Amino acid sequence: MPDCLSDLRKKMVTSLIRGKQFNRNRLQGKYWRVILDGTGLFYFKEKHCENCLCTKIKTEDGKTVKQYYHKVLEAKLVLSDDVIISIGTEFIENENENVSKQDCEINAAKRLLPKIKKAYPRLPVILQGDALYATEPFMELCKKEYHWEYLFMQKNTRQKILGEGFEWIKAGEDAVRQHGLCKEKESGFFANHVEKVAGKTQTMNVFEYEYHTKDKNGKTVTICFQWVTSLNLTKQNLEEMIIARRGRWKIENGVYRIEHLNSKNSNAMKNHYLLTQISDILMQLYLAWNPYIKELKQTIKNTSPSSPLDEKDIS
Numbered sequence: 001m002p003d004c005l006s007d008l009r010k011k012m013v014t015s016l017i018r019g020k021q022f023n024r025n026r027l028q029g030k031y032w033r034v035i036l037d038g039t040g041l042f043y044f045k046e047k048h049c050e051n052c053l054c055t056k057i058k059t060e061d062g063k064t065v066k067q068y069y070h071k072v073l074e075a076k077l078v079l080s081d082d083v084i085i086s087i088g089t090e091f092i093e094n095e096n097e098n099v100s101k102q103d104c105e106i107n108a109a110k111r112l113l114p115k116i117k118k119a120y121p122r123l124p125v126i127l128q129g130d131a132l133y134a135t136e137p138f139m140e141l142c143k144k145e146y147h148w149e150y151l152f153m154q155k156n157t158r159q160k161i162l163g164e165g166f167e168w169i170k171a172g173e174d175a176v177r178q179h180g181l182c183k184e185k186e187s188g189f190f191a192n193h194v195e196k197v198a199g200k201t202q203t204m205n206v207f208e209y210e211y212h213t214k215d216k217n218g219k220t221v222t223i224c225f226q227w228v229t230s231l232n233l234t235k236q237n238l239e240e241m242i243i244a245r246r247g248r249w250k251i252e253n254g255v256y257r258i259e260h261l262n263s264k265n266s267n268a269m270k271n272h273y274l275l276t277q278i279s280d281i282l283m284q285l286y287l288a289w290n291p292y293i294k295e296l297k298q299t300i301k302n303t304s305p306s307s308p309l310d311e312k313d314i315s
């Protein structure tokens with residue numbers, strides 16, 4: 001059953017891409033942005049099914065308790081600022097309860113990517129994701145295996161050598177600094193082909209954007225983002241690349257509350273989830289093409305329950 005729902009989704013997505021209405025939103029006029037995003041779906045105090053992921057948490061009174069949960073990795077296609085739709089879904093789950101190492105987002109991505117390639121073999125894709133993905137093996141997978149471009153966030157905690165490399169690169173003569181970028185009119189820098197400096201063999205271009213904002217106490221704070229990409233950076237495309245990575249980054253699941261998914265049967269749960277993704281595509285298109293609906297959308301959002309549900313709500 002999940003396969004036939006995936007097929008339906010694929011038909012919808014293919015016709016949207018072929019329709020050309022969204023072509024102008026491609027990055028650098030060519031690449032369709034596909035965002036990888038892992039989302040926690042729901043948590044349980046007791047084991048829910050044999051595929052549950054498990055973690056230990058400390059309660060307020062200092063006790064350690066086990067918590068069971070389900071996660072899903074979504075691949076979302078950016079059609080426009082308003083329309084970001086699910087084109088691939090991979091459940092992050094253990095094969096059984098006795099696995100020595102739990103399933104994780106990276107492994108789920110390795111299962112999900114070939115499915116996307118198979119469904120959209122000729123689509124020029126730029127894959128976007130967290131710092132989690134900014135590793136050499138994953139960059140190589142993108143380029144060599146799937147012939148996709150990539151754009152990943154970079155954090156010092158994840159890639160220490162690369163983080164130190166950034167400081168070298170910034171001080172070097174190949175770094176290009178640019179001012180007056182984005183709505184804050186602040187500055188960024190980029191440098192192409194820094195793989196050697198960063199201790200990598202994969203082609204790597206890096207860029208950074210730094211701006212100032214006020215925190216909740218009114219104190220000025222500096223926010224700095226760093227990214228790595230396989231695309232060549234220029235003075236002309238730097239701002240577009242920064243905006244691409246700052247855009248609606250944390251994906252909301254439309255106006256639906258997927259925490260409401262409720263089934264002890266894991267197949268039924270997956271079908272339910274895929275159906276919410278399909279209805280989300282329809283809802284987003286409807287909202288994007290109907291300006292009057294946009295106001296309504298806010299109303300629906302404001303009236304839907306937003307507090308995370310506890311166990312009694314999902315049993």
Ligand SMILES: [Zn+2]
Binds near residue numbers: 050069
């Ligand atoms: Zn479960």
